Amino acid sequence: MTGSAEDSARVYQSSGDQFITEHHHHGSEPVEARASRFAGDRASWPDSVRRPAIGRTPVVLRDRSDVLARLRQGIATGRGGAVYVLHGMGGCGKTAVAHDVFRIAIREFDRVGLWVNAADRASLRAGMLAVAADRGAGDGELQAARHGYRPAADLVWDRLDQSPEPWLLVLDNADDPAILRDGSWLRESPGGIVVVTTRRAAARWWPGAQLQHIGVLPQDAAAQVLCDLAPHSGTLEQAARIAERLGRLPLALTLAGGFLAQQVIDPWTLDTYGRHLDEGARVDLIDQGADGLTGDDPRHLVGRTWQLTLDSFEANGLPEAVVLLRLLARLAPEPLPLSVLGRPEIGAVLPPARAEAALTALLDHSLAQLVDLGVRCVHGHGVLLDSVATATPAEDVPVLDTTAVHLLDASVPAQPDAGPYDPRLRLLAPHVLALLRQPGAPEHGTAGSGRTAATTADVLAVATRLAVALHRTGDYLSAWETAGAAATLAEGTLGPEHRGVLAARSRTGRSLFRLGRYDEAEALLRRTRDTQQRLLGATHPDTLDSCHALQLVLGNHGKRDEAIRLLRSTIAARRQVLGPGHPATLRSRASMLTLLTGPELAAEEGGSLLELAEDCVRHLGPEHTVTLTARHNRARALFVLGRPTGADEEIRQVIGLYEQRFGPDHPTVLAARQLRAQTAAALGDRGTGVAIMADVTARREQNLGSDHHFTTVSRALLEALRDGSWQPPLPAGP
Known part of the structure; x- marks a missing residue:
């Protein structure tokens, strides 16, 4: 193979399992802007x-x-x-x-x-x-x-x-x-x-x-890999000796060759590299995923290989690269959005202005790589990160873990809101869970073990908030997995009755409900609510969160009377503890609009529930999610009260706002359009009602399947509108 280069360029011949990276330019467009643009493009x-x-x-x-x-x-x-x-x-x-x-x-x-x-x-x-x-x-x-x-x-x-x-x-x-x-x-x-x-x-x-x-390389191929990457470091025979010392593992050969190629002022020979291998400490790698390893397992030699590169960072005035790699090793061997590393919280372990140089050094030495998943990320090899985590000095672990927690905490929305699917959130989940799995965390600690318990509680809080964010973008499966796994992992350190563990269990129950697993959701939420009542009290905000979630399950699970009783007590307690204008209080009141019949709505608080949307606008603003929910639910209430004109005006406005935020196929949008079909038919425009319901039914059949409960309900309503058997509710109050 031949090649030529001009000016400052270099030519490499690469072989084996190599990643050769030169001159990394990260672009001028902010990561957050690219991710936002991607997340907002619902058509692609x-x-x-x-x-x-x-x-x-x-x-x-x-x-x-x-x-x-x-x-x-x-x-x-x-x-x-x-x-x-x-x-x-x-x-x-x-x-x-x-x-x-x-x-x-x-x-x-x-x-x-x-x-x-x-x-x-x-x-x-x-x-x-x-x-x-x-x-x-x-x-x-x-x-x-x-x-x-x-x-x-x-x-x-x-x-x-x-x-x-x-x-x-x-x-x-x-x-x-x-x-x-x-x-x-x-x-x-x-x-x-x-x-x-x-x-x-x-x-x-x-x-x-x-x-x-796929095994390690034969000696001749392994030696050629080193010569390909570092052609001026020695002979093929010398390379063969070093390759044997490295167990002929492609990853180790890649790291060794990349290190040797970077030596410019005082370049090492392969023999010099071998002498330093003799002096290095042996590092045992963590690789529990491999089956059937033999006694000749060469994986421990990788630690020596990367350690030489880290030593060179220290010697050449770039210790930040070592720190950054150790920080990445506290997280998962999965793509991490670059925006996480660009936050000021990284200053606890390295100067933020040096983070770019540190990352570039890792990329140039094949210790990490860039990947683009719609969001630009850095990705480290699992075997390498395992070995780095094992060799990290024990005294450095607390500040690394704390910094990782703070970086992830800052990357999760402080107050998650409903919105379209956001790919950045899912990418954070494995890293939050990895922190809970690290040595010194849940399964290795004991309840009440000082810093370890406090750090675990902090990580768990981030994981729970991340689950909330995933849930509110409609990614219920990821929300369930994140909250459930976090609760299980943290329970080993904090105990099953820790407030944070119970909050994570409550979030798990909410996601189970949205996934249609009503029996599991009800059982989990009842257990969690009962434990919170015993430990925190019946009016504690955490207890009330679980009560609100439980009434949602009961109301959709054929237990309406119990749901109404529970929701009334939740509203009263939230008013007392949080105040009448708190979003949680208003959200619970909005839920009441979906449970009551026409006569019950007419009698409820003298009809003041119908003014709830105005209360939401006053306290939260016209575009707040709770405000939109209250308006949707008020349209439903007006309809069951026999007031189709007001219901039709309200739901048409809500549909427009919903579609701007969620897109035309979101279940919330389809539910609102189903109500619009009914209000149109109630006003005498049965043709419009049939057309809307035909579209809603077709979308639900395509999206959910023909046997899904929502599809069945839509199909039945469509048939009733077509054959004229459907009748609107009669007026139930003033």
């Missing part, structure tokens, strides 16, 4: 599924010809139906092999290439829904699947099965196969071929799949 989905989010890729893939030949044959012999599992320990280059297969499928066989990160449930679900969008799923179908109203995996695989073009789907980093199994995300399809990368080798996880082990 992130196109990252068409492009592997793995940073720079190897120019030459060493010693993988047999694997590639086998996979190439599989791609060439048929349209689809096969599943290939590339398994091996972390750092062996499984992703690099998958990427080469991905390129072959696109360039040589004209297949559509689709790439999904399967490291956790939230990333897998979001990626697979993006695949469904790529294969033609509509916005409404995708929204319903994301909200949990229809099985997401069924939608994705239905679209893949019907794809007009053959495809290749890569499920990368599937180190927890239970995630694929529990959601039925991994299937065979006549439409294409699936390639999975994982550390889990046991055949029981991959029934029917063709397994291919």
